[in-house]
Amino acid sequence: xxxxxxxxxxxxxxxxxxxxxxxxxxxxxxxxxxxxxxxxxxxxxxxxxxxxxxxxxxxxxxxxxxxxxxxxxxxxxxxxxxxxxxxxxxxxxxxxxxxxxxxxxxxxxxxxxxxxxxxxxxxxxxxxxxxxxxxxxxxxxxxxxxxxxxxxxxxxxxxxxxxxxxxxxxxxxxxxxxxxxxxxxxxxxxxxxxxxxxxxxxxxxxxxxxxxxxxxxxxxxxxxxxxxxxxxxxxxxxxxxxxxxxxxxxxxxxxxxxxxxxxxxxxxxxxxxxxxxxxxxxxxxxxxxxxxxxxxxxxxxxxxxxxxxxxxxxxxxxxxxxxxxxxxxxxxxxxxxxxxxxxxxxxxxxxxxxxxxxxxxxxxxxxxxxxxxxxxxxxxxxxxxxxxxxxxxxxxxxxxxxxxxxxxxxxxxxxxxxxxxxxxxxxxxxxxxxxxxxxxxxxxxxxxxxxxxxxxxxxxxxxxxxxxxxxxxxxxxxxxxxxxxxxxxxxxxxxxxxxxxxxxxxxxxxxxxxxxxxxxxxxxxxxxxxxxxxxxxxxxxxxxxxxxxxxxxxxxxxxxxxxxxxxxxxxxxxxxxxxxxxxxxxxxxxxxxxxxxxxxxxxxxxxxxxxxxxxx
Numbered sequence: 175x176x177x178x179x180x181x182x183x184x185x186x187x188x189x190x191x192x193x194x195x196x197x198x199x200x201x202x203x204x205x206x207x208x209x210x211x212x213x214x215x216x217x218x219x220x221x222x223x224x225x226x227x228x229x230x231x232x233x234x235x236x237x238x239x240x241x242x243x244x245x246x247x248x249x250x251x252x253x254x255x256x257x258x259x260x261x262x263x264x265x266x267x268x269x270x271x272x273x274x275x276x277x278x279x280x281x282x283x284x285x286x287x288x289x290x291x292x293x294x295x296x297x298x299x300x301x302x303x304x305x306x307x308x309x310x311x312x313x314x315x316x317x318x319x320x321x322x323x324x325x326x327x328x329x330x331x332x333x334x335x336x337x338x339x340x341x342x343x344x345x346x347x348x349x350x351x352x353x354x355x356x357x358x359x360x361x362x363x364x365x366x367x368x369x370x371x372x373x374x375x376x377x378x379x380x381x382x383x384x385x386x387x388x389x390x391x392x393x394x395x396x397x398x399x400x401x402x403x404x405x406x407x408x409x410x411x412x413x414x415x416x417x418x419x420x421x422x423x424x425x426x427x428x429x430x431x432x433x434x435x436x437x438x439x440x441x442x443x444x445x446x447x448x449x450x451x452x453x454x455x456x457x458x459x460x461x462x463x464x465x466x467x468x469x470x471x472x473x474x475x476x477x478x479x480x481x482x483x484x485x486x487x488x489x490x491x492x493x494x495x496x497x498x499x500x501x502x503x504x505x506x507x508x509x510x511x512x513x514x515x516x517x518x519x520x521x522x523x524x525x526x527x528x529x530x531x532x533x534x535x536x537x538x539x540x541x542x543x544x545x546x547x548x549x550x551x552x553x554x555x556x557x558x559x560x561x562x563x564x565x566x567x568x569x570x571x572x573x574x575x576x577x578x579x580x581x582x583x584x585x586x587x588x589x590x591x592x593x594x595x596x597x598x599x600x601x602x603x604x605x606x607x608x609x610x611x612x613x614x615x616x617x618x619x620x621x622x623x624x625x626x627x628x629x630x631x632x633x634x635x636x637x638x639x640x641x642x643x644x645x646x647x648x649x650x651x652x653x654x655x656x657x658x659x660x661x662x663x664x665x666x667x668x669x670x671x672x673x674x675x676x677x678x679x680x681x682x683x684x685x686x687x688x689x690x691x692x693x694x695x696x697x698x699x700x701x702x703x704x705x706x707x708x709x710x711x712x713x714x715x716x717x718x719x720x721x722x723x724x725x726x727x728x729x730x731x732x733x734x735x736x737x738x739x740x741x742x743x744x745x746x747x748x749x750x751x752x753x754x755x756x757x758x759x760x761x762x763x764x765x766x767x768x769x770x771x772x773x774x775x776x777x778x779x780x781x782x783x784x785x786x787x788x789x790x
Contacts, residue, residue: 176239176292177227179211183285187278194274204277208260211288212253224294235353238294243648245291248419255411255511256284258624263404265620282309296343296353307332314401324396331393335380342376359428370429371437377424385417388455389740391478398474403518410477411511415503418484426653449489453583455482460590462736465729469517469527472594479587480506487568492575497658498567500646505560509552512628516546519617534607538614543603545625550595552632557677560635637674638662
């Protein structure tokens, strides 16, 4: 079945692409291709499988696939987000050009991601990683315009990460004579700390780039903002989190936690250094998001910040931290995918995603508004959402683990999330609606269904967190880490009681009490749109500002501290490289006399070196 998931995943996109003349057939084939891995992985829940599918004689190794609790969780997440994005695409992309190529690349990206998590050896892992990266590059550039340089920036970073990964794989093969992940896990238990650290650093570069950890984040904002929106949801929801999967696989599944914990020199160690980088990523990412008025760019910077939460959780390897880090992958995948769907829905109906041009859409797009509200609450971590559970586990793990400053960085990140989350909700859905949007309608059901489903999952996992925590416990057991004891409604008192049914009951009790207190009072008067914001006095339409820049004072204070110096540096490197290659290109003038001159000069250099006594 593992082989069928990978084979169908890689073949189906091309079959879908070839059916571009028959839109209905294309939609059916794409739906089956996206639904099959979800059904197959659901059937395989709880099973651990390893199977060889080919042998490379000259390397003396087998290529294999395997299913573990970790790969199952990421695989089911990829398949779910991929399916929702595809359903959303059927309405959102209708009438657009190059649909055959779009669906081909969309499904190929999903196939590459599933292939990565099902890989049982590093060669298969690397091949699938490259399929995923190249298909992503082409998908980003599909929108043309500014998407082309965004895609180029992404692929340049990806090439750097892939090169580092390839060096690590070659070194492991030369040292141990195998690329099988299970065999390497057994072999590396006896590796020296220095060698294991060098391997881990090389993989960390590859996975840090993919997860957009500071200072490797510069590719992400443009890539997310310029991609077509359904693909942005997949890109932000699961593809970027392939970096988190890689960290978990190499740190815990291959090198092993005991060896990683020995990578220290005095008070400085691999885990604590990367944990502080994750803390910087959180604060820098979420507060930079506050500065943006482009809704997709705001969510892009949010993704950078929340990636720091995930890395922070998995690095400081207590049971609570690890559970929280993995749980936050699930929560954020749902929340950010939902919010990209929301932004896409707003742009679909209004033609803009500029937050300064919107407002008041709550009345015209109520389903989208509720979805946006739940998505933002999930990001913030409000009780009864899945984000509350994941952040509670991370906070508590950091505090009990003796990392108060990192816990404070995580808390500051939540404050930043509140700021940009409220900005998104207020500027799009609250306040007064511009007159040109008076006739805006809710989006088609094909776009509403994925939003409703993701919003429902955020609330479901917030009230019954034991559903994902059970598979997370299996992952921890497979890593040799003490599993988090869980119940369907939370965690027992042994690790700090967390009972979401009690919290739900408390919230309902307060709501009922407030209703009982205030219901007998006088009914509120519904204010007309023209008598708000000025103490009840009518406001002329011509003098009304639809969106208030109420963060301007704060932005003026924090903006100098949030300059993206890494992005500035990468841009400078790009300009210098472009100038160098433009100069070097002049060597190839097409004039044979010029080429003859270069040959004569080179021969002269060799003769001079020979006369000086230099022998190569």
